[in-house]
Amino acid sequence: MNDIIISMFIDDELGLDDKIEFVEKVHARADFKDETVSLLNQEKLLRTDPVEHFSPVAIPSPRRSRKMLLFPVGIAAAALAVAVVILTFSLVLQQQMSPTPYRFVIYRPDVTQAEITGSFTDWERLPMNKLGQSGYWEIDLDLPRGEHRFVYILGGDERVADPTVPAREADDFGGVNSILNLGDRI
Amino acid sequence: MRYSKTVHDIESIFEANKDRLFSYIVRMTGDADEAHDILQESIMRYMEHYGAENNSRALLFTIARNALIDHTRRRRVHLVELDDDHEDPCTGQEHALLVKDSYRQVLSGLQALADDERDILAMVVSSDLSYQEIAGVTGMSVANVKVKVHRARLRLRNLLKGEEP
Known part of the structure; x- marks a missing residue:
């Protein structure tokens, strides 16, 4: 039929x-x-939302777009964190001080060099690693919780904000920096 | 503040459509990690070439579809067998995905469809676009979209029943 x-x-x-x-x-x-x-x-x-069928272990890095997929889990985790704060304030302080691993990734197959610079590097450039012939560049960094500003530098002079981080602001030199917020301060 | 408005608009567009786009891409690839990467690439292309003024959902899906096509050219899409005994394509690789069995079957079935059938069905169920809009995205006639969507559904059902190889 x-x-x-x-x-x-x-x-x-x-x-x-x-x-x-x-x-x-x-x-x-x-x-x-x-x-x-x-x-x-x-x-x-x-038509079931595919997001419902992928567990948190499917998220290899805390990129913003991936964290969004864990929203319900994030709410539960946040509620649990609040309870922990009430009970053990010192533990929370320790958690806030501990660094968070974060993976920065950008897709630019057309460049031969990619770097990242930001508030967490005192605006010094760090070289990113090329992922084979995939066109992706990445770097894993341990960052303290809180708000960070950063930008990718491609091919030595092209400054590009992270396309997956919507929060941005203009810098003092006519460019645009991404604003990354890691963890919620309680 | 023009800049603030632009950022706000882009963020709104992204927020409003990211789940639909991800759903479409993961149905096309059957792989969440690949879907994340292609979604990122799609967003980048959108921001580089269009911006907040061009915010139609059809445009976003056109960009995602083109990114998928490029991605497929660069790297063969991992085909998933319907056989229950096959190694899970997700847990077998470095990223371990836990997918419910029934839904995995559907994703596997989608991967077994012809490319054009998978494309049209994934877009219909993911995008909330009309047949007319999908015809614009895919370059097909509306009549062809109608036929292909229904044919894809029938083929998927037969695959899930084991009535087709």
């Missing part, structure tokens, strides 16, 4: 005449009704 009207129904693409035809077919043909229900059940699974 190749009743494309079933998919049009699933995708909310039916006009009024199509809807009349669809309802008439459902009433007239049991096989059409069964086909529709079968595809609707498949659609329920197909």
Whole structure:
């Protein structure tokens, strides 16, 4: 059976005449009704948010875009952290002092050199590592919690803000820096 | 403050569409890590070439689709077998993904579809775009989108039932 009207129904693409035809077919043909229900059940699974099916271990680095996927887990973790604060204030202080590993990644296959500079390096440039022939450059850094400003320097002189970190601000030299906030201060 | 407005707009566009884009890409690749990388590349292309003034969802999906095509050219998409005994494509590599069995089956089924079928079905279920808008993104006619979407659903069902190799 190749009743494309079933998919049009699933995708909310039916006009009024199509809807009349669809309802008439459902009433007239049991096989059409069964086909529709079968595809609707498949659609329920197909439209399940993929994010729900990937556990936190799938997130190899705390990049902002990946942290967003863990939002519900983050809420639970934050609630747990609040409880810990109430009970053991000193432990929280220790946590705030401890560095957080963070992986910076940028995709630029067209450059032969990539560096990062920011408030956490006293604005000294650090070279990034090229990931084979993939076009990606990366560097892992341990950063203290709090707010950091940084920018990538590509090919020696092109300053590029991190495209996955929406928070930005203009610097004093006409450029734009990314603003990274690691951890919530309690 | 023009600058603040631009940043705010870009952030809003990103926030409003990142989950849809990620869902589309992960359905296309079957791999969350690859999806993250392609999403990042898509956002970068969008910001470099368009900006906050061009904020249609169809444009974002066009960019993501092009990034996927480029990514596929650079690196073969890892095909997932439907056989339950196969090594999990995610846990078998350095990044261990825990995916529920039923959903993994659907992702595996998507990977077994023809490229154009997977593309059209992943976009329909992920994007909230109309057939008309998807026709614009893919370069197909609306009539062709209708046919291909339904054909892809039927093929996916047959694959999940084990009725197709």
